[in-house]
Amino acid sequence: MKNHLHTLKGAVVLALGLAAASATAQAGGEQYFPLQSYRVGPYAAGGTGFFGGFIDYLQYVNLKEGGVNGVKLTWSECETEYVVEKGVECYERLKKGLNGAPAAATNPLSVGIAYATLERSTADKLPLITINHGRTDSTDGSVFPYVFPLQLNPYSEVSAIINYIGQKSGGLAKLKGKKIAVLYHGSPYGKETNPILELLSKKYGFQLVSLEVPHPGNEQQSQWLTIRQQKPDWVILRGWGVMNPVALKTAQKTGYPADHIIGNIWSNSEEDAAPAGAAAKGFISITTHPSGTQFPVLQGIKKTVLDAGKGNLADAKRFGTVYYNLGVVNGILNVEAVRLAQAKFGKKPLTGEQVRWGFEHLHFDDKRLKEVGALGLLQPLQLSCADHEGGGAVRFQQWDGQQWKVISPWVQADRKLLRPIIEDSSHKYAKEKGITPRDCSKES
Amino acid sequence: MSFFMEVLLGGLLAGVMYSLVAIGFVLIYKASGVFNFAQGSMVLFAALTFVSLLERGLPFWLSFVISLLSMLLLALLLERLVLRHLVNRPPITLFMATLGLSYVVEGVAQALWGAQVHGLDLGIEDTPLELGGLMLSRFDLFAAGSAGLLVLLLSLLFNKTRIGLSLRAVADDQLAALAVGIRLQRMWVLVWAVAGLVGLVAGLLWGARLGVQFSLSLIVLKALPVLIIGGFTSIGGAIVGGLIVGASEKLAEVYLGPLLSGGIENWFPYVLALLFLLLRPAGLFGERAIERV
């Protein structure tokens, strides 16, 4: 009995100690990042890499600079398994902040969760970052003040790919009479760009063959046999998860050359190419963030975080891979937004509304990129009230059987052409929801 | 015409892969009356174990043996902890227990070996093979060969050994088998282990095609219509069903797909199976149920 009492006492002391510890932690003021991560389930490979990189970068800023201007960064994870309603639950649970540290922004890395939390984010005044994905028309910040499809929205993505094919063929005029097939995942994400491809095919006069692969995409023989019959000059692969390696394997099986397949932004990781083995050799894909560890910021993370045993990755081999680097890039963008907002609102923990201002004024030129050690990792980027995408450029990389090799400079999307389509769609949304768009000329 | 033949042959070969998963089902259903939804997770578990061992530097044969032993262990545990307690329950309960089982097996597999995607190279170069103007996949031919070999081994086991005789007795009439002194529980372990072996082979072949990862367990959904068409109790039926499903779904996707704007492969086999069922409610080779009050 006495022993029992002792353990009980011990537990109480421990609990009080913990409470005290967390109380001291918040004294200095912290900025909180709610992480709706996914580390299990069918898309775990993407989630572990992305959130690993993101967390490591936040950790790096804490260890190296003691946070942003002395405001420590803090975070906690909530597993979503890439399932929409779990993501919503996590959002609701984490949006209030942690131990008094206010939330800066949410980064779900999932189209479904982004859609489901879009209106909530706006109501709660918490920025929703959908880097490289998300709802295309949220590029129009006058209608979607709190949503940021940073760097590259889906429309820009296909436009850049077509521009690249044009370059390869010796000018966009040479696209006339070419045949391009697009193999897309049978989901909202996969289908989103079809109207743009049709538009581009009319504009440049190439013939478009659209083929859908039903989810999850582990059987594609009939699609590739059709491709074999149609003999397109290029195949654009808009895949996700298992669909990518299977596409490459089936291409090899049906004798289509891998170096004429161009993967999109979610078909561009090591996890997409490596499982296909030799069949992936020569496969081209776009990227907004080359893989590799040579960038100063990654070297810094390695030295300060990984070597100190504080890295987030369970598998250290994945350091510097595509998903990891996307996480780092995402970290750089988030932290920079906090930094900018602090310059305006003061060096203290900020609310989501204030951080939103920071996002809207993100500006990375070559000089700033060099300062954060990310020149070549991140494209020059400038956001504004009307433009929540900012970049719209991609580089192309090729799989050499072991790793990705960058094979092109930044290729820009035809954003002038896309803008009216985006505005049409965002205005339709505004009308449906009864939103009055902001007047961007009056925003500071 | 040659395009049609290519699609047809490609479909038939893909169908063999479906049959492989379906055979695992049939074995278990015959011997223990369980409609084993966890067959897909068993495929995942076996393949993941194998490829993880291989990546840790074990030779091919040793990994294979260890994976096989782990499937045997799984079968043992299963009989001890689950099946034994569910004797005489309605089949629907047993089915739902296997749903729960599939969650457990998937969870354990990923907890043990992680969730990343593994490539699996069986050393067969999958370049197209031209035969008389027709393009065939080397790998699919190899897979079909392996499946054939497996079926041959299984039929030897069932028809030429004492164990096979007992198994057939159990499948025929459990009570009678018990009465003549066959140990039902031991037979269950055995048949689940054999299904594990089939799962391992299927896992290796599918894993080499798709990469070894979570979605391997989804192939169970491809095997279901195969079973329905072939009937739950016939290995021959599983093979014929697989061929029918494989060929018809590929032909449908290529020729019917464009009319319906594509992507029909997910549901087409089910509708086909439904049509078959309306004509023959117990499948092509299934046993016809006799209803008594």
Add this chain to the structure above:
Amino acid sequence: MFYQESGQFSTRYRQDGRALRLWQQRAALWALLLLAFGLLPFIGNDYWFSAILIPFLVLSLAGLGLNLLTGYAGQLSLGSAAFMAVGAFASYKLQFLLPGLPLLLSFVAGGVVAAAVGVVFGLPSLRIKGFYLLVSTLAAQFFVEWLLTKFAWFSNGNESGVITAPPLLVAGHDFGSPAGRYLLTLSVVLPLFVLAANLVRSSLGRNWMAVRDMDTAAAVIGIPILRTKLLAFAISSFILGVAGSLWAFTYLGTVEPHGFDLSRSFQVLFIIILGGMGSILGNFLGAAFIVLLPIVLSILSGTLLSGVLPAGQLENLQKIIFGVLIILFLIKEPDGLARLWQGWRARARLWPLRF
């Protein structure tokens, strides 16, 4: 001692036919209703409404839909999510086809469309039985998902197939706030439960149970099998359809066809296995369990176990726990949580005395 039946007699047939025959049960029900309508909307916060109460109510309703079909009429279905999807998309589309359609009516209309689809896929049930019927429901599952993804018409021309909820206006009042969405959900779910609780005690309910227990025998004693089975499909799909509309409109506010995939069907099935097949109360218990377990586990891991388990392992553990619980329930308590509840009730009759 306090919960006892002695002294409570039925003196009229009307009284005998009541669903809750004891005053203690009725009092508890009124107390619960008061809590749900009178108290919770004022003391709950965003998190409770959006992440716990609303999904709990919607999933209870979905469980009820499947329970009528599987638990009462004995027809196994893996296509629940498909009927939910039909309900959601039909409610959404009808808002545009018939402008000015009141919100509540659009829920009903969504349910009716789902019922019609349910009947179509239920037709084979006359000829196909047992596991073979799974094929028909799975065909519904995959076909509906494909259809809704494929044709933008269903999502009113939105190429990506995502639908978003219209403003939640009922009689001019906006139910868009979390508490409002909770109240709206509650007011739709409860009447359907009352309806179902009475339905299963009617002659139709008894016919369902006869068909479930042995359909040949039921046919012999003159129960019209086709009609009974099809009505089970229709009513079950109607309820699932309404649940789907609520899922899209009041819970998430947006949904894509893929949100109603096979794993959602499994989720609904697990609700009725854990909660109790052939029990009305079981749907609430099962849904509460399935909503709360992951949240509790995840919060526990965030506080107690943080650092002990590597990130991600917890979810694997959760999956294993789920599977084990399902098997355990099937072995130990095939009638689910509802049965445990009955056990407690029996004990409550004597409490605090022992005999």
